Amino acid sequence: MSAQTLTRPKATSRPAPRGNRNRSARTGGFASKITVNALLLLGCAYMVLPVLWLFFASTKNASDLYATGAYSFGQPAFFDNVAAVINQDGGVFLRWMANSMFYAAFGAVFGGLISVMAGYAFDKFQFRGKESFFGIVLVGVLIPNTATVLPMYMLASVFGITNTIWAILIPVLCNPFGVYLARVYSAAYVPAETLEAARVDGAGPVRSFFSLGLPMMMPGYITIALFQFVGVWNNFMLPLVMLQDQKLLPVSVGISIWQGYSLPQPEFTPMVITGSLLSVIPLLVAFILLQRFWKSGLTAGSVK
Numbered sequence: 001m002s003a004q005t006l007t008r009p010k011a012t013s014r015p016a017p018r019g020n021r022n023r024s025a026r027t028g029g030f031a032s033k034i035t036v037n038a039l040l041l042l043g044c045a046y047m048v049l050p051v052l053w054l055f056f057a058s059t060k061n062a063s064d065l066y067a068t069g070a071y072s073f074g075q076p077a078f079f080d081n082v083a084a085v086i087n088q089d090g091g092v093f094l095r096w097m098a099n100s101m102f103y104a105a106f107g108a109v110f111g112g113l114i115s116v117m118a119g120y121a122f123d124k125f126q127f128r129g130k131e132s133f134f135g136i137v138l139v140g141v142l143i144p145n146t147a148t149v150l151p152m153y154m155l156a157s158v159f160g161i162t163n164t165i166w167a168i169l170i171p172v173l174c175n176p177f178g179v180y181l182a183r184v185y186s187a188a189y190v191p192a193e194t195l196e197a198a199r200v201d202g203a204g205p206v207r208s209f210f211s212l213g214l215p216m217m218m219p220g221y222i223t224i225a226l227f228q229f230v231g232v233w234n235n236f237m238l239p240l241v242m243l244q245d246q247k248l249l250p251v252s253v254g255i256s257i258w259q260g261y262s263l264p265q266p267e268f269t270p271m272v273i274t275g276s277l278l279s280v281i282p283l284l285v286a287f288i289l290l291q292r293f294w295k296s297g298l299t300a301g302s303v304k
Helices: 018-058 062-067 078-090 092-124 130-142 145-159 176-189 192-200 205-216 218-233 237-242 251-261 268-289 291-298
Strands: none
Touching (some): 018 268, 092 130, 092 218, 092 251, 145 237, 176 218, 205 218, 218 268, 237 251, 268 291
């Protein structure tokens, strides 16, 4: 009888049942949703809780501020705090708010327009050293604003404009990040064919920009202006170094002065908190009024 070699069949891997795959997909999707929602909740809490504390604290007097919980009401004192803020030093807080509004609006309108014009030129025009100049703009994005305060103060002192509004207005016209965004918006919103048709009809570069380019880039312009408004409103180091006259100070620097007074005089503490809450209101109004343009600007180039 001849020996026969017996071979076992090789084990083959079978695909997992369809029910198991669907269950795994559902489990993975559920876990990812939980993770994303948890991160969103943490982000919302990080942004909302300080403002919420500011609201509760502004309704308390100096004694209740330390005797009650962080997110609880004390004896109603909100309107008294607002009146104290407005009447302090002959209404200097209103002057600070007006200064901040003027500085921020000037930077948003004119600084945003300069950024849009520069970004449009980088995108649509061809000139020698174009990419090198744009590289310098990108380097400017990486430099923090606080690092440029001292050099700008030295330049302002040379021209004799320190302690004047021009020491604040001229620097806010330059926004490298706005130039970068404007180039992206120009590439997404302004077709080259449209500008070519305008040139055939006899429109020059300036007329083409203001008649076609700027209206098409309006969502981007609003977005850049909004970022510039917030940046100038929250700017602290530049006016702190440039300005000495209290009547020229923005609200951010003015409240910091009151904060220094609150150490020997605790009655200034509710005023600092209430003034901080009032200083947030213009930013909220700006975001609410420009929300539609801002959302459409953020989706530039997302769909082709």
